[in-house]
Amino acid sequence: MHPMLLDSIQRLKPLGRWLYEHSTEALWDRDTRTLPSDLQKRRRDYRRFAEQFIAPLALEVDRDPERADLRPLYIEAGRRGFLSETAPWPFGTMPWRSIFRRHIFHFALKAEEFCAACGGIGLALLFHDLGMAPLLLSGDLGVWRRWLWPICHANRRGKIRLVAYAITEPEAGSDVEESEGATCARFQTVARKVPGGYCIRGQKVFISGGGRCDAVVVFAVLEREDGQPARVDRDFTAFIVERGRPGFRIGRRERKLGQRACDATQLFFDDVFVPESHRIGPERSGWALNRNVLNYSRAVVGAIALGIARGAVEVATRFARETRLGGRPLLAYPEVQLALAELWTITMAMRAMVWQSARYPRPVQGIAAATKALCADLGLYVANRAMELMGDYGYLPPYGVEKAMRDVRLNQIYEGTNQINLLAVIESLWTPDIAGAPGEGFSAIG
Numbered sequence: 001m002h003p004m005l006l007d008s009i010q011r012l013k014p015l016g017r018w019l020y021e022h023s024t025e026a027l028w029d030r031d032t033r034t035l036p037s038d039l040q041k042r043r044r045d046y047r048r049f050a051e052q053f054i055a056p057l058a059l060e061v062d063r064d065p066e067r068a069d070l071r072p073l074y075i076e077a078g079r080r081g082f083l084s085e086t087a088p089w090p091f092g093t094m095p096w097r098s099i100f101r102r103h104i105f106h107f108a109l110k111a112e113e114f115c116a117a118c119g120g121i122g123l124a125l126l127f128h129d130l131g132m133a134p135l136l137l138s139g140d141l142g143v144w145r146r147w148l149w150p151i152c153h154a155n156r157r158g159k160i161r162l163v164a165y166a167i168t169e170p171e172a173g174s175d176v177e178e179s180e181g182a183t184c185a186r187f188q189t190v191a192r193k194v195p196g197g198y199c200i201r202g203q204k205v206f207i208s209g210g211g212r213c214d215a216v217v218v219f220a221v222l223e224r225e226d227g228q229p230a231r232v233d234r235d236f237t238a239f240i241v242e243r244g245r246p247g248f249r250i251g252r253r254e255r256k257l258g259q260r261a262c263d264a265t266q267l268f269f270d271d272v273f274v275p276e277s278h279r280i281g282p283e284r285s286g287w288a289l290n291r292n293v294l295n296y297s298r299a300v301v302g303a304i305a306l307g308i309a310r311g312a313v314e315v316a317t318r319f320a321r322e323t324r325l326g327g328r329p330l331l332a333y334p335e336v337q338l339a340l341a342e343l344w345t346i347t348m349a350m351r352a353m354v355w356q357s358a359r360y361p362r363p364v365q366g367i368a369a370a371t372k373a374l375c376a377d378l379g380l381y382v383a384n385r386a387m388e389l390m391g392d393y394g395y396l397p398p399y400g401v402e403k404a405m406r407d408v409r410l411n412q413i414y415e416g417t418n419q420i421n422l423l424a425v426i427e428s429l430w431t432p433d434i435a436g437a438p439g440e441g442f443s444a445i446g
């Protein structure tokens, strides 16, 4: 606050002073105080962890992701309960009341804090929440007892078990993420009923954490008994497959532009047998489950973009304060001031959207998809402008801003490209979800 204003405030009546927020608290602390107490605590915990354990590794892991040893980080995150938040206490670390009200909010706060420190390491920790989501959202108590609770419990004790999420195939990506595509998708991964369970055959590509996970939730079309061709929308079924099962092979790790700390890997299923207990939800319920998982996690993908963008703006602001040009700090130049003011304003708007989306106790398709798409676009804009502001230095790895730009570009692609997310918003325009109930207003026109 400007010192002149501080002076003038003292002249107001006490009630007048009280009615307005005059503290000089930082935006982050101010925002945190608006949250319910459990979320305030988590936000502080996530930030502390990110600053202490993620930020110091960020540049090194980005440089050489294949050589980096993230095991100590996983153990630390596991012990702090950050890898078991899909299940409620006492199995996992999510309070019961949050599971039904503020679950997505927890994940969104975690994503922003982790990714402000490093988008790649953030994703290397967050892919597990995506992998665990179908276990939770199956709503199947047997699945919770057999898989969800033991995995969360193991992670809390530091015996790390990570789960990845696999839908994408060489010839099917967007198609399985929106309704029309699903009716005609060419889907290779097929499950066949065999005595005692199922036999899975096919392959998946670009699976985040695929090379590191201990198990993967894989979606396959279940062969039909009536001889009709199996279809994604009618026959999709989810299974959990542990690493080490005969026929389950890890393939190539892709060389990525950004979020490099997290692998994106091919997975092969060569007639992998899984018993009935490995089916997640009823047979042929996978289409709804997949859509629900994506809607559940899209606000979190928006929060990843927000975190990366915030990290870049923080660096650019420090740079503008500390760098001198023509005898003055860069921040004294009006163009720089305007540019930074715009970037901070955009990150505030992104946070407002992510938090608003995360406030819904259960995800809403159009809102989740709109959040993911807009935040991914704004995140890239912010990172790019932050880089521009820093001139040559923005282009150099030690500052981390060129990395932020590479990292955030991925948010426009995964969890459905932005175009596919906008199709989900369009779908909601035909229903009351976003646009309200259809009226009769224009029927008379034409």
Ligand SMILES: Cc1cc2nc3c(=O)[nH]c(=O)nc-3n(C[C@H](O)[C@H](O)[C@H](O)COP(=O)(O)OP(=O)(O)OC[C@H]3O[C@@H](n4cnc5c(N)ncnc54)[C@H](O)[C@@H]3O)c2cc1C
Residues within 6 Å of the ligand: 127, 165, 166, 167, 168, 171, 172, 173, 174, 175, 177, 181, 205, 206, 207, 208, 209, 256, 264, 410, 413, 414, 415, 416, 417, 418, 419, 420, 423
């Ligand atoms: C690094 C990385 C990590 C990933 N992690 C995972 C993961 O953990 N698990 C997983 O299952 N998948 C993962 N993916 C896959 C990702 O979700 C898909 O790549 C993404 O959904 C796009 O699918 P696609 O590659 O088949 O694109 P395509 O479907 O081939 O799309 C190509 C282009 O066409 C556009 N397009 C397609 N259909 C339409 C349409 N109907 N209308 C308008 N435009 C359209 C798309 O927007 C895109 O621009 C990851 C991908 C990457 C790159």
